[in-house]
Amino acid sequence: MPHSQKRLKMEPAIDAIQLLQQQHREVEEIFAELESTSALNLEKRQDLVRQLVIALEAHTWIEEKILYPAGLEVDPVLTRAAVEEHSLIQHMLHKIVETEADDAAFLPRVKVLKEIVAHHVAEEEAEYFVELQNKLNRRRLADIGIEIHDEFASRTKRLRVVV
Ligand SMILES: [Fe+2]
Numbered sequence: 001m002p003h004s005q006k007r008l009k010m011e012p013a014i015d016a017i018q019l020l021q022q023q024h025r026e027v028e029e030i031f032a033e034l035e036s037t038s039a040l041n042l043e044k045r046q047d048l049v050r051q052l053v054i055a056l057e058a059h060t061w062i063e064e065k066i067l068y069p070a071g072l073e074v075d076p077v078l079t080r081a082a083v084e085e086h087s088l089i090q091h092m093l094h095k096i097v098e099t100e101a102d103d104a105a106f107l108p109r110v111k112v113l114k115e116i117v118a119h120h121v122a123e124e125e126a127e128y129f130v131e132l133q134n135k136l137n138r139r140r141l142a143d144i145g146i147e148i149h150d151e152f153a154s155r156t157k158r159l160r161v162v163v
């Protein structure tokens, strides 16, 4: 049996795309919870903003570091558009972090970020991820899956200390 086949059998397979989609669902849950909070519960809002920062920073970082370089070979136009959307997401995220949780602008800003993220996620899931799944070979996707899994865990751990 070739060595690579042996490795595949021994390691649990990690589906990169499934993992990223799971992270999208987690971000959507944080948005839903955040939108249901009241300005009277500042602590809850601050905690959810912190969760959102960690989830979005870690997710966009691993996509840009691990998935998008492969995506650049497959579809440079969509990949560059995705990077631009990430920078828009970062910008809006920082704006929310700077907004007091009881400010009247807080929820409207959360709503704007939620819409930008929803647009980006819909495009990734309906178009970009499908294209990568079809055009990248299985071994490469499996390697990306393992790397995404490990990097997301260590990035999240580091962010929890500093955010
Ligand atoms: Fe993305």
Ligand SMILES: [Fe+2]
Pocket: 020, 024, 059, 063, 121, 124
């Ligand atoms: Fe994503």
